[in-house]
Amino acid sequence: MVNYLSAEFYKLRFHKGLYVGTGLLLLLETVVFLPGFMIRNQDYIDRDILLAFLVVAMTVGIIIAPIFATMTFDDQNGNGTLKNEIVYGIPRHRAYIGKMLAGAIAGTIISLLAMGWFLLLTFLVGGPSEGTNQEFLGIFIRATGIQWLVWMSVYAFFFFLLVLIRSAAAALSLGYAVTVLGTPVALTIASGTDVSFFWQLVSDLFFTSPLRFTVGLDLSDRRLLVSFLGDNPLLYALVICIFWWAVSVLLGLIVLRRREIK
Numbered sequence: 001m002v003n004y005l006s007a008e009f010y011k012l013r014f015h016k017g018l019y020v021g022t023g024l025l026l027l028l029e030t031v032v033f034l035p036g037f038m039i040r041n042q043d044y045i046d047r048d049i050l051l052a053f054l055v056v057a058m059t060v061g062i063i064i065a066p067i068f069a070t071m072t073f074d075d076q077n078g079n080g081t082l083k084n085e086i087v088y089g090i091p092r093h094r095a096y097i098g099k100m101l102a103g104a105i106a107g108t109i110i111s112l113l114a115m116g117w118f119l120l121l122t123f124l125v126g127g128p129s130e131g132t133n134q135e136f137l138g139i140f141i142r143a144t145g146i147q148w149l150v151w152m153s154v155y156a157f158f159f160f161l162l163v164l165i166r167s168a169a170a171a172l173s174l175g176y177a178v179t180v181l182g183t184p185v186a187l188t189i190a191s192g193t194d195v196s197f198f199w200q201l202v203s204d205l206f207f208t209s210p211l212r213f214t215v216g217l218d219l220s221d222r223r224l225l226v227s228f229l230g231d232n233p234l235l236y237a238l239v240i241c242i243f244w245w246a247v248s249v250l251l252g253l254i255v256l257r258r259r260e261i262k
């Protein structure tokens with residue numbers, strides 16, 4: 001598996017979109033701080049405000065995650081290149097899991113790079129908060145972990161669709177439609193006591209549901225998974241991530257093993 005991952009990383013190195021996209025992301029982050037660099041006076045922006053903005057901005061990860069799934073799988077259904085690996089003797093489960101892991105690791109590295117750049121700019125431009133806000137720091141770390149786990153869940157879902165549907169464009173369209181339409185419903189549908197058990201469960205298991213802990217929604221009347229896990233948002237996000245990875249890998253391997261590779 002290590003050799004297969006190395007080969008996948010080697011192929012990713014030749015994706016120009018990876019470098020262009022990363023450069024644009026860093027550029028957009030820099031633009032946010034340009035006023036602070038241009039106006040040097042005592043009116044600094046509080047660093048806590050900038051960190052709070054970062055937590056909200058990280059939600060864009062649910063849109064970026066499918067890009068890494070697309071680059072890693074590289075439309076092998078349409079191009080017919082997966083056949084070369086199968087003929088060469090690479091087991092199908094290794095091909096599926098190896099590609100899935102490669103994209104997830106690459107995306108995590110790029111995310112850390114983007115986050116590190118934002119934090120550096122925050123330190124250079126932002127002003128110190130009034131006093132030491134250890135509570136806010138803990139909230140920021142927890143929210144960052146939740147955002148990353150949601151990113152991983154979305155990534156697993158899209159990767160499965162790219163394997164399942166032979167057309168990459170159709171897979172992405174379906175995935176984005178489910179995400180855009182399902183997210184607002186999942187964030188709010190189970191907040192009332194008159195919602196059935198089934199829809200509460202569906203809402204709690206949706207891959208973007210943990211985002212409700214980073215957008216300030218009132219969760220005082222929530223039941224099912226949240227209360228079952230002891231009202232621990234990070235643990236809840238971890239359970240949802242493991243669920244989607246397990247389901248995506250299981251169903252993906254079933255599809256790949258039964259499919260005739262041409």
